[in-house]
Amino acid sequence: MRVLFSKGFAALSKPxxxxxxxxxxxxxxxxxxxGDIAVNMGGERPPFHPHLTAPYLKQLLRxxxxxxxxxxxxxxxxxxxxxxxxxxxxxxxxxxxxxxxAPGWDASQPMGFERWLFEGRLGANPAWSAxxxxxxxxxxxxxxxxxxxxxxxxxxxxxxxxFRIEEPQRLADWxxxxxxxxxxxxxxxxxxxxxxxPLGPEALARIRTMLPYESKLYGV
Numbered sequence: 001m002r003v004l005f006s007k008g009f010a011a012l013s014k015p016x017x018x019x020x021x022x023x024x025x026x027x028x029x030x031x032x033x034x035g036d037i038a039v040n041m042g043g044e045r046p047p048f049h050p051h052l053t054a055p056y057l058k059q060l061l062r063x064x065x066x067x068x069x070x071x072x073x074x075x076x077x078x079x080x081x082x083x084x085x086x087x088x089x090x091x092x093x094x095x096x097x098x099x100x101x102a103p104g105w106d107a108s109q110p111m112g113f114e115r116w117l118f119e120g121r122l123g124a125n126p127a128w129s130a131x132x133x134x135x136x137x138x139x140x141x142x143x144x145x146x147x148x149x150x151x152x153x154x155x156x157x158x159x160x161x162x163f164r165i166e167e168p169q170r171l172a173d174w175x176x177x178x179x180x181x182x183x184x185x186x187x188x189x190x191x192x193x194x195x196x197x198p199l200g201p202e203a204l205a206r207i208r209t210m211l212p213y214e215s216k217l218y219g220v
Contacts, residue, residue, distance in 0.1 A: 001050050001057070002026045005066070006034035007179050010057065012075040013050050014149050016086040018165035022076055024186040025172065029179055054150045054158035055131035072178075073159040075150050076171065080207050080214040085196055087144065088113050097121040113197055117141070117206050124148070146213040164217075 002023065003010040011026060013019035023040070030036045039048045047060055054073050061068040078086075091099040095109040097120045111120065123138040128148075133155050136142040150159045163171040172185045199207075208215040 001037075001039045001048065001052055002030070003037040003057075003061070003071070004029060004031070004034075005071070006031035006036055008070070009072040009074060009178055012052065012054050012057065012073060012149065012159065014075055014077060014146070015051055015144060016083050016090065017078040018076045018168075019050070021165070021168070021186040022171070025175060025183055029175075029183070049125075051149075053128045053132060053148065055152050056125075056128045058158070059131065072161065074161040074163065074171075074174070075146075075159045076163045076165050077146055077214055077217065078165050079218045080211040080220055081196060081199065081204075083144070083214070084117065084141065084207065084211075085113060088116055093120055114199065114203050117199075117203050140210055142210040145211045 001011065001013045004026065007029060011022055013022070023038075027038065030038055037045070037048060039045050039050050039052075042049050044050075048057075052060070054075070057073075058068040061071075077083075091101065092105075092107065093099055093111045093116050094106040095111050096104075096106070097111065097116070098105045100107070120141050121138055122141050122143045124136075124143040129136070129143075131153055132148045133151055133153060136145055136148040142148060146162075147155075150157065150162070152158045161174060163174070168185045172183050176183045204220055208220055211220075214220075
């Protein structure tokens with residue numbers, strides 16, 4: 001997550017959606033004297049977090065005395081099957097849907113990807129949930145949805161621009177225009193299509209239910 005008061009915009013970091021590449025593009029632009037904020041890890045700069053939702057980030061900025069509405073907010077998204085596959089590979093859920101960052105995680109009992117789509121769970125900070133649409137739930141994986149990360153309680157967009165990680169030049173062009181000089185495209189890590197497991201119609205329907213915005217955007 002990056003807040004560039006000096007440039008008039010903030011970049012949200014949706015999990016497994018190219019945030020490392022986005023940080024590499026933005027870090028040379030940070031101006032500490034202007035109070036710009038950069039957060040890479042949880043606990044690094046409370047109450048900020050690398051994966052804050054857009055509504056909650058705005059609330060924190062207002063509480064800190066900033067004019068949150070004066071900023072533009074951007075976010076990058078990824079094909080939902082690739083994003084979920086990347087999350088599963090990186091955080092390795094066990095049969096109790098505990099992840100490798102959680103206490104009690106059992107590496108000896110991994111949960112397979114398709115089973116995780118149906119049985120996996122992912123919680124969220126209650127303060128984030130209070131500002132998000134009501135339907136994302138800790139009983140499934142919908143806390144990874146665009147709706148949870150980038151929409152207000154009433155379902156309206158809380159971000160100004162949405163960029164696909166597959167279109168890095170469009171993102172670089174937007175940032176370049178904002179800062180008044182060329183910003184180079186940074187490499188974007190993407191899942192290789194050959195690595196993705198085949199999914200049946202029921203699994204794809206499950207993804208469409210949990211991640212409706214991204215599923216529609218990418219034609220899932």
